[in-house]
Amino acid sequence: MHARLKAAVGLLAGCTLWMTPQAQALTVGDQQAEASSRTAAAADPAYDVLVFSRTAGFRHSSIGAGVTALRELGAANNFTVDATEDPAAFTTGNLARYEAVVFLSTTGDVLGAAQQTAFEQYIKGGGGYVGIHAAADTEYDWPFYEGLAGALFHSHPPTQSATVKIEDRAHDATAHLGSTWQRTDEWYDYRSNPRATAHVLASLDESSYSGGTMSGDHPIAWCKDYQGGRAFYTGGGHTDESYTEPAFRRHLLGGVRWAAGMTDADCRPETGYTPLFDGSGTTGWKQAGPGGFALADGTLTSRGGLGMLWYAAKELTGNYSLKVDWKVAGDDNSGVVIGFPASDDPWSALNNGYEIQIDATDAADRTTGSVYGIKSADLAARDAVLNPPGEWNTYEIRVTGERLEVFLNGRKINDFTNTDPARSLRQGHIGIQNHGDGDEVAFRNIRVKQGGTQQPGPRTGEVKGVNGKCLDVADGNSADGTGIQLWGCWGGPNQQWTLADDGTLRSLGKCLDVDGAGTADGTKIHLWTCHGGTNQQWTPQPDGSIRSTHSGKCLDASGATWNDGTKIHLWTCHNGPNQKWTLS
Incomplete structure (x- = not known):
């Protein structure tokens, strides 16, 4: 089903989306959010989501608005929402019907022992969890749930406007947003920082509002793989108005889609990376050969070629992990080139380094995930996690000595060891390719961690x-x-x-x-x-x-x-x- 889903999304890559007069009146960011929502509508196979909103403590007045928003998102995006506050819904047989379970501003102890066991089995069997706002104010005495949610509620200041910093613009829940997102909500402080065990998608700028108590590192949305299942949490959603805000609705849709397995992302914890391109400019980069890249919305998009934009400011030496977010518009060609000596000739880079290919329809040794012309990716592993045209993917290219490992959306798809004495992975520059006319490939958030390449945590x-x-x-x-x-x-x-x-x-x-x-x-x-x-x-x-x-x-x-x-x-x-x- 997953592979058929992705093929179906690919067919939509060139479609023009009709927009209502209401959508035309929205801001550019909100239009993007609405458009992204409609693109997903034709892409995903039908699936079912359970929305659970029982409260045993404070009850948010916005729960009704949240249920309505999720039902509307489901109707527009081919998933059915069953909403309940009855814990009896948490049986092994009933939970098996759902691709994801949403905890919508639940509070207190909402499940009994048998129901907790059933939910644990559901997650361990590959189920998806979405936590919204007060889902973090839930089940304090259930260690499994604390690990699933990522962090539990500690306190909050009054509702106010704050600046949200978007740390990951590849995940489906945040790809529609800019580098910052100004919005009003009740901003939770948490008892612990989830960054060590979850992949942070967005965090709060504590200097932009009053009352933040997390010492300047304040995650507010994150995702993680957890004991066989998937878990997404967002701290937003306190106010009724949140659920009519197009950008926040698209944020929720992305969380639901990822938790339900409709899209993939690298949700491993990520710390210690230094940006080489963060969207603000191309200082330190040089263009080699014809064509180039257009910079807009923090994104580099290829045009013309064959050329390459390479990072001339620094040569990478020793062990390192390079991460690159990328997206193709359709059947397009590009790649990430590593391990080449400084040169303004793109062919020199290709002949003296290694290219990790981006092109879904070429031969096995020249298709996405391959070491170009040398070693094919594990195609079954790649196809299981490859997002289609129009959606973002993340490469991790991990170099340890002369060993090169390629991870796509967090899953290893290639493992190659250099034995060519004329080349070396131990030192060299990195670059991104602009392949030629008609090839449109976009790149975001190019970052590197040098030294130990093992991801923190398991x-x-x-x-x-x-x-x-x-x-x-x-x-x-x-x-x-x-x-x-x-x-x-x-x-x-x-x-x-x-x-x-x-x-x-x-x-x-x-x-x-x-x-x-x-x-x-x-x-x-x-x-x-x-x-x-x-x-x-x-x-x-x-x-x-x-x-x-x-x-x-x-x-x-x-x-x-x-x-x-x-x-x-x-x-x-x-x-x-x-x-x-x-x-x-």
Whole structure:
């Protein structure tokens, strides 16, 4: 369904949108928000959303307006809204009907123990959560919910106007906004800063209003992958007027679409990056070759070519992580070029560096995510997360020595090691390509982190083994004792593993476990509640094996042929292909 969705969106890339007289009277930003909403309407397959607004504490008068706005967004964008304040809706069977559950200004303890368990299972099974405003003033004694929401309410000053700083202009909830957003709301302070565990989309400029108490780092909207599911939160939505504001409605729509899996984004925590292009200008950049880039709305858009805009102010050396937000208008061609010596000749850069391609319809080694002309991306992994023309994508290009890893919207899609003595990834400049007439590719927010390239916090993705198959929790069952097997990769939550800082490998909220802390060859590997034992700790090795901390033996696909359903067990390490694993 997801791939069909994205193909459908692509068909709309060149469409002209009809605008009502009311829309024509809006500000430019609001027109963009309304237009974005209508584009999504024809793109998304039908799906269902549950809106839950029970209150056991303060009740916001805007809840009714919020329900109405979400119903209207659903009617315009092909999702159905069921609204309830009855916690009895939180059963395993009923929640399975919904792609996302919205907590709309809930307050206090709104779910009982059995209902909490059902909701936890829903999230761990790949469900989506959207928290609006007082959703952060909810369930203070439920640790799972605090982690899901990202942060809980502490206090707030009076309702007033403030400047919202947009930190991520690629996510569907914020791509329609400028670099700042002036609006009036009740601005929450939170008990903790979510930046370490969530990807911050927008934050408050505390100097623009009175009463902020988060020491100048004040996230107000964020997203995160959480125990197999997706979680989006926005602090806006206190006032009735919020829900008639086109830009805020588009913000909500983007959160719902992402939580429901209709669009993808890199929602890993992000800290320590330095901007190379932040939208304010191109100081330090030089154009090589014909054509160029137009700068408008903090965005560089290619025109003509073949040329390249390259960052001449600094050469990147050693290990680094480069992130670039990009969007194609249709069937367009461009790329990100790295590792080349200073040159005003774009062909020199291509011949002496490496291009990470942007072009969805070319040959496998020359299509989006490929190392151009050298190594194709993992096309199945790429297609599962590639947003279509008209929507933003994010590359992370991670360089460690001569190893080059490419992540698209937070998921690894390519892994390449340079062996060409005439080239080196250890030093060089970076650039973005303007390919030629008719190719329109836009870029935003180019930033780099040098030194350690590992993202802060755990790494999450597929674990691929022999025959390109994935480490899979059998039948997606999260019960203790569920077996682990090989299965064709398909992107499901039971194939998503988190390598945590404590050495555990986690899926569906539980840990990869050696049965009974055994050490014998053939001991079963299964899923089990995390308990901190060494039989749940694993160490990836440079040779591609994954070793049990408890026994020193290897994670092994049993037998001599490896098909869907092959069991995973413990075995003495022997460097065979059935003991080689790649962590996304």
